[in-house]
Amino acid sequence: MRRFSRSGISRRITVVAVAGLLITFLSRSTLGDSAAATPVLVELFTSEGCSSCPPADALLHSLDSTQPVTGVQLIVLEEHVDYWDDLGWKDTYSSHAFTVRQQIYADRLRLEGPYTPQMVVDGSFEFVGSNRERANQAFEKARTLPKLVVRISSLKVENGNLRARIETHALPSPAEVFVALALEHAQSQVLHGENGGHRLEHVAVLRNLVSVGRAAKGVMFSKDVSVALTAPGQPYRVIAFVQEPKQGKILGAAVERIQK
Numbered sequence: 001m002r003r004f005s006r007s008g009i010s011r012r013i014t015v016v017a018v019a020g021l022l023i024t025f026l027s028r029s030t031l032g033d034s035a036a037a038t039p040v041l042v043e044l045f046t047s048e049g050c051s052s053c054p055p056a057d058a059l060l061h062s063l064d065s066t067q068p069v070t071g072v073q074l075i076v077l078e079e080h081v082d083y084w085d086d087l088g089w090k091d092t093y094s095s096h097a098f099t100v101r102q103q104i105y106a107d108r109l110r111l112e113g114p115y116t117p118q119m120v121v122d123g124s125f126e127f128v129g130s131n132r133e134r135a136n137q138a139f140e141k142a143r144t145l146p147k148l149v150v151r152i153s154s155l156k157v158e159n160g161n162l163r164a165r166i167e168t169h170a171l172p173s174p175a176e177v178f179v180a181l182a183l184e185h186a187q188s189q190v191l192h193g194e195n196g197g198h199r200l201e202h203v204a205v206l207r208n209l210v211s212v213g214r215a216a217k218g219v220m221f222s223k224d225v226s227v228a229l230t231a232p233g234q235p236y237r238v239i240a241f242v243q244e245p246k247q248g249k250i251l252g253a254a255v256e257r258i259q260k
Contacts, residue, residue, distance in 0.1 A: 004175075017095060020104070023178075026147070027122070031045070033088040035216065035222065036071065037071060037072060037073040038071060038072050038142075038143050038147055038253075039068075039072075039073045039075055039147060039150070039252065039254060040072050040073065040074055040075065040121060040122055040139060040142045040143065040214075040253075040260075041075050041077070041121070041122055041123070041239075041241055041250045041253045042060065042063065042074050042075065042076045042119065042120075042121055042135075043061040043076075043077045043079055043113065043119065043120045043121075043123075044056055044060045044076070044077070044078050044079065044117060044118070044119050044128065045079050045081055045098065045102045045116055045117065045118040045120070045129070046058070046078060046079070046080055046081070046116055046117045047081055047082075047083075047084040047085075047091050047094065047116050048080070048084075048089060048091040048093070048094075048188055048190055048193075048195060048200055049084030049085065049087050049088065049089045049090075049091055049193045049194060049195065050084050050091075050116045050117065050194060050195075050219060051194035051195055052116065052117060052130070053116055053117045053129070054115075054128030054195065054198070055117075055130040055200060056117030056119065056130040057117075057200065057201065057203075058126075058164070059129065059130055059132060060076050060078060060119075060203060060204075061134065061201065061202075061203045063135070063201075064076045064078065064203050064204060067134075069073075069139045069140075069143065072142075072143050073255075074139070074141060075239055075241075075253050075255045076203065076204045077180060077182055077204050077206050077239065078182070078202055078203060078204050078205050078206060079095075079098040079102070079206045080093040080094040080095065080098060080205065080206075081094060081095075081098050081099040081102055081103065081114070081116060082094040082095060082096050082098075082099050083099055084116070084193075085089075087193055087194070088192040088193035088194070088196070089190055089192045089193030089194075089195065092188060093183075093186065093188075093202070093205050093206075095206075097209065098206065098209075099114070101143065101209075101247065102114040102118065102207055104246070104247040105120055105123070105126065105247060107193070108246065108247060108248070109126055111126070111190050112134065113240040117129030117130055119131075119134075119135060119138075120142075121138040121139065122140050122142045122145070122249055122250040123140035123243055123244070123248060123249045123250040124136075124141075124142070124246065124249045124250070125137075125141060125142065125175060137202060140167075144178075145249075146172070147251065147252045147253075148168055148169055148171065148172065148242055148251045149168060149169045149244060149252060149253030150166070150167070150168050150240050150241065150252040150253055150254040151159055151166070151168070151254060152165070152169045152238055152240050152254050152255075152256045153164060153165045153167070154158070154224070155238065155256060155258065157229070157258075159227055160174060160228060161226045161227065161228050161229065162181065162226070162227050162228075162229055162236070162238060162258070163224065163225070163226050164179070164224070164225055164227075164238060164256075165222070165223070165224050165225075165238075166179065166221065166222070166223055166225055166240045167220070167221065167222045168215075168221040168222075168233050168242060168252060169217065169220060169250070170218050170219060170220050171215050171216070171217055171219055171220075171221065171242065172217065172251065173217050173244060174214070174215070174216050174217055174244070175212050175214065175215060175242045175243060175244050175245065175251055176211055176213075176214050176242070176243055176244075176245060177211070177212050177214070177215065177221055177223075177240065177241075177242050177243075178210065178211055178240065178241050178242075178243060179209075179210050179212050179225055179227050179238065179239070179240050180185060180206055180208070180209045180210075180237075180238075180240075180241070181206075181207050181229065181230070181236050181237070181238060181239075182204040182205055182206045182207060182236065182237045182239060183202075183204070183205040183207055183235070183236060183237075184203070184204070184234070184235035184236060184237055184257065184259075185201070185202065185203050185205075185232055186201075186202040186203075186205045187199060187200065187201055188200045188202070204237055204239075207230045207231065208227055208228060208229075208230055210225075210227050212225045212227075214245075221228075221242070234259045235257065235258065235259045236257070237255055237256070237257055237258075238255065238256045238257070239253065239254070239255045239256060240253065240254050240255075241253035241254075
């Protein structure tokens with residue numbers, strides 16, 4: 001396990017627009033579905049340079065594919081941090097922006113510091129990312145919390161940008177609205193570092209996370225947004241979620257898929 005130094009946390013993620021991507025849209029969640037199943041956002045902070053991370057990556061994949069919690073829709077995000085990149089292997093999917101996001105969680109949850117693998121459920125519960133028992137406990141807690149209805153609609157791609165409309169019911173408290181673009185799946189043949197010689201499998205790999213607006217308590221959020229795609233010809237997930245200020249708890253989330 002490696003912890004992160006707080007130096008240099010002001011870098012920003014760089015986004016490159018991709019032209020000519022042809023996709024069809026595969027809708028998995030509707031307003032009705034969101035009301036029927038409780039959405040729970042599951043963030044895994046991981047790294048290809050960390051030998052403890054592959055079991056957590058595998059657990060996240062299992063949670064995503066099996067959806068084991070009755071009445072709950074687990075919306076997963078794999079966020080690759082960059083503080084392992086100087087130990088023999090640079091993670092292709094790492095971003096300093098995700099390291100900063102993890103540091104904010106560590107500060108708010110009063111941890112000694114960030115570590116990998118770390119799973120954060122609904123912005124409120126954290127634990128070692130390979131611990132299935134702790135994950136199940138967190139899901140049971142998260143399922144009892146009231147959730148805001150979030151909807152993603154009007155999906156289309158123009159000039160390398162994903163365009164969509166994000167809508168919510170009236171917010172129960174002031175909050176920030178985010179849109180995440182994540183690769184549906186990814187593979188890496190790691191040549192060096194702690195995982196050298198291993199082929200790693202990933203799911204819902206976060207590539208771009210954008211704050212698209214804020215809203216006050218009692219206000220319905222509705223906005224047309226545009227987010228740059230970062231890899232040509234790849235299937236993506238589009239995840240919208242509402243989070244309390246200062247990266248607090250998740251109030252609601254939704255996911256749609258786009259497929260080549």
